[in-house]
Amino acid sequence: MLQVTDLHASVLDTDNEILKGLSLSIGAGEVHAIMGPNGSGKSTFANVLLGRPDYVVNSGTVRFDDEDILGLFPDQRALRGLFLAFQYPAEIPGVRPWQFLKAALDAKRAYAGEKPLSVRDFSKLFDEKVEAVGIDPDLVKRSLNEGFSGGEKKRNEMLQLEMLEPRLAILDETDSGLDVDALKIVAEGVNNLRSPDRSFLIVTHYQRLLNYIKPDVVHILVDGRIVETGGPDVAMSVENHGYEQYIKAAAAD
Amino acid sequence: MTLATARGEKYAADFKALTESRPVGDWMAELRQRGWDHFDSIGFPTARRGNELWKYTNLATLDRGKFGFQLDEPNSVSAEVLRERAPWSDDWNTLVFIDGRYSKALSQVSSDDGVQALNLTDAENNETFRKNLGLHAAADENAFSALNTAFLTDGAFVQISDNHEGTSPIHLLFVTTPASFRATYPRTLVVAGTNSRATVMESYIGLGDERGFTAPVAEYVLNSGSGIDHYRVLVENEESFHIGITRVYQSDNSTFTSTSFALGPKIGRNDVHVLLDAPGAECTLNGLYLTTGDQHMDNHISTTHAKPHGTSHQFFKGVLSGNSRAVFSGRVLVEKDAQKTQAFQKDLNLILSHGAEIDTKPSLEIYADDVQCAHGATAGHTDPETLFYMQARGIDKVTAQAMLMRGFASEIVDLIGVDGIRDYVHGVVEEAIPRLQAAAD
Numbered sequence: 185m186l187q188v189t190d191l192h193a194s195v196l197d198t199d200n201e202i203l204k205g206l207s208l209s210i211g212a213g214e215v216h217a218i219m220g221p222n223g224s225g226k227s228t229f230a231n232v233l234l235g236r237p238d239y240v241v242n243s244g245t246v247r248f249d250d251e252d253i254l255g256l257f258p259d260q261r262a263l264r265g266l267f268l269a270f271q272y273p274a275e276i277p278g279v280r281p282w283q284f285l286k287a288a289l290d291a292k293r294a295y296a297g298e299k300p301l302s303v304r305d306f307s308k309l310f311d312e313k314v315e316a317v318g319i320d321p322d323l324v325k326r327s328l329n330e331g332f333s334g335g336e337k338k339r340n341e342m343l344q345l346e347m348l349e350p351r352l353a354i355l356d357e358t359d360s361g362l363d364v365d366a367l368k369i370v371a372e373g374v375n376n377l378r379s380p381d382r383s384f385l386i387v388t389h390y391q392r393l394l395n396y397i398k399p400d401v402v403h404i405l406v407d408g409r410i411v412e413t414g415g416p417d418v419a420m421s422v423e424n425h426g427y428e429q430y431i432k433a434a435a436a437d
Numbered sequence: 438m439t440l441a442t443a444r445g446e447k448y449a450a451d452f453k454a455l456t457e458s459r460p461v462g463d464w465m466a467e468l469r470q471r472g473w474d475h476f477d478s479i480g481f482p483t484a485r486r487g488n489e490l491w492k493y494t495n496l497a498t499l500d501r502g503k504f505g506f507q508l509d510e511p512n513s514v515s516a517e518v519l520r521e522r523a524p525w526s527d528d529w530n531t532l533v534f535i536d537g538r539y540s541k542a543l544s545q546v547s548s549d550d551g552v553q554a555l556n557l558t559d560a561e562n563n564e565t566f567r568k569n570l571g572l573h574a575a576a577d578e579n580a581f582s583a584l585n586t587a588f589l590t591d592g593a594f595v596q597i598s599d600n601h602e603g604t605s606p607i608h609l610l611f612v613t614t615p616a617s618f619r620a621t622y623p624r625t626l627v628v629a630g631t632n633s634r635a636t637v638m639e640s641y642i643g644l645g646d647e648r649g650f651t652a653p654v655a656e657y658v659l660n661s662g663s664g665i666d667h668y669r670v671l672v673e674n675e676e677s678f679h680i681g682i683t684r685v686y687q688s689d690n691s692t693f694t695s696t697s698f699a700l701g702p703k704i705g706r707n708d709v710h711v712l713l714d715a716p717g718a719e720c721t722l723n724g725l726y727l728t729t730g731d732q733h734m735d736n737h738i739s740t741t742h743a744k745p746h747g748t749s750h751q752f753f754k755g756v757l758s759g760n761s762r763a764v765f766s767g768r769v770l771v772e773k774d775a776q777k778t779q780a781f782q783k784d785l786n787l788i789l790s791h792g793a794e795i796d797t798k799p800s801l802e803i804y805a806d807d808v809q810c811a812h813g814a815t816a817g818h819t820d821p822e823t824l825f826y827m828q829a830r831g832i833d834k835v836t837a838q839a840m841l842m843r844g845f846a847s848e849i850v851d852l853i854g855v856d857g858i859r860d861y862v863h864g865v866v867e868e869a870i871p872r873l874q875a876a877a878d
Contacts (some may be wrong), residue, residue, distance in 0.1 A: 274823040
């Protein structure tokens with residue numbers, strides 16, 4: 185589904201290269217985790233996949249369903265089925281979660297050649313998902329993310345994930361700042377959506393979330409490169425021994 | 438201080454013609470003359486350095502003598518056109534003015550013991566009317582109050598009886614029909630009796646695309662314990678000149694809550710002054726302005742707290758595109774006696790183009806020592822972070838930007854408590870969004 189080959193990316197208008205030859209491949213239905221120490225480039229990678237304009241891709245390729253997506257705008261990538269659950273979701277004054285999601289879902293359906301859902305059908309779906317994700321119904325009457333706590337913002341990201349049903353969902357440190365209950369809700373959301381044609385890429389610093397979402401493949405990212413790829417045992421090794429072993433090995437290369 | 442300029446003879450000729458062809462009683466004739474004399478002595482203000490009140494606003498065009506008062510009967514307008522183009526509800530009490538002239542045929546005023554709403558020339562002998570007209574917007578306050586007073590003809594007089602509540606909204610609808618360089622001088626006086634409640638809306642609606650000049654003056658007098666919800670809608674056209682003056686006088690424990698909306702005219706000014714002249718008065722002034730092209734919109738908003746325990750809010754928002762310019766000049770003056778005053782001011786702007794400019798100057802002038810006051814202003818472009826977030830959900834950039842504009846504006850639009858006005862303003866904003874976007878960077 186996703187093939188990333190030798191990806192190099194820098195912060196816009198600087199020589200500061202963050203991704204230094206990253207390659208990985210995610211098959212349909214797989215759950216991958218990317219772990220790494222602070223500053224290794226995990227979040228940069230997640231954002232580059234969606235085309236955040238703060239980064240420039242210097243070389244390498246990203247193919248999604250065999251299509252080169254690096255030339256596409258973020259919305260075009262989203263319409264093809266990519267989704268990023270943001271580490272720091274934007275606050276949007278005057279736009280209610282309902283309006284926002286309606287616009288997003290309408291766009292998705294239009295791309296697929298489908299009519300927009302009627303307000304009634306959309307509302308029904310929306311209310312169901314709000315309840316499933318455990319969001320306070322009063323919260324969704326406010327402006328999107330405005331005055332939401334960290335946990336509420338993350339739940340709202342999960343609401344969007346469940347509503348939009350992407351083909352590849354990238355979770356950028358969704359676990360940071362969450363208590364165990366919230367963590368379980370995130371995990372439940374992901375686990376419910378797991379299917380043979382939907383894949384996940386879970387970006388995290390800690391092994392914690394992976395207790396609840398069992399990944400098929402775990403990658404260790406150090407200094408903009410993947411230095412280790414394996415099964416869930418790799419995550420356990422990080423939990424027990426930290427990243428030091430991988431940082432040393434990467435420095436020795 | 439305003440400075441006299443060389444001005445065209447047109448206004449003088451118009452004034453003479455008006456006096457001859459539309460005679461009024463001695464009382465009003467004298468008032469007109471006072472207005473004219475003052476205008477004649479000072480002329481239009483100039484946008485020159487040192488003229489603090491007008492330094493951003495270039496009025497030279499007004500001075501070239503092209504704008505003329507229309508003595509002929511106004512063009513006819515159908516009720517259907519009004520319903521289509523102006524805020525309208527059959528549930529309201531509506532006074533309609535076409536090109537400055539009262540239209541009895543188009544107006545809809547239901548009889549209500551508690552409210553009098555009539556053309557001001559029919560009110561000339563009313564005691565309350567005589568006592569208050571020109572008391573708060575004095576003929577010699579400035580060039581525009583002077584000019585408006587000089588050309589006093591038709592206008593609205595609304596009187597709400599003591600303790601009267603529950604009247605349907607009163608709509609004062611000032612419509613201009615297509616014509617080049619017509620000048621109109623709408624006048625409004627609203628007096629709210631003790632402990633009364635009312636909703637009063639002023640709309641200035643242009644039916645044509647031609648350049649006109651509208652210089653309304655509205656006076657609001659709130660007696661003890663009274664409350665007025667006020668709306669002011671300006672949707673003339675992008676060639677129009679509109680210099681509006683609103684003066685509000687508040688007695689103890691009265692509440693004036695106002696929301697204004699302006700779709701950029703060529704040159705516009707919303708000049709509001711509220712005097713909280715007795716303890717416990719409360720005043721809220723909200724506003725939204727949208728400008729593009731080479732429009733200029735000036736909100737000159739001032740509140741004076743003269744007595745203790747008053748509360749005031751000023752909350753304005755602007756969306757600017759093209760090479761337009763807007764001014765928010767907000768002033769709150771807390772006088773020495775006005776202890777326990779609470780005053781808040783905020784002006785937030787969304788700037789869509791590099792050519793657009795906002796001059797925002799919220800200012801607090803405080804002479805009392807036990808007060809709670811705060812002010813703030815921002816001017817920013819669409820946040821790229823927010824745009825990326827929205828795009829990452831599949832929403833294209835143009836749609837995302839429109840949603841952000843809509844969201845930004847809705848914070849003021851949603852404050853409008855009368856459905857028919859809110860829906861109308863909402864519709865105007867929706868129509869304006871693509872035009873503002875087209876002129877964005």
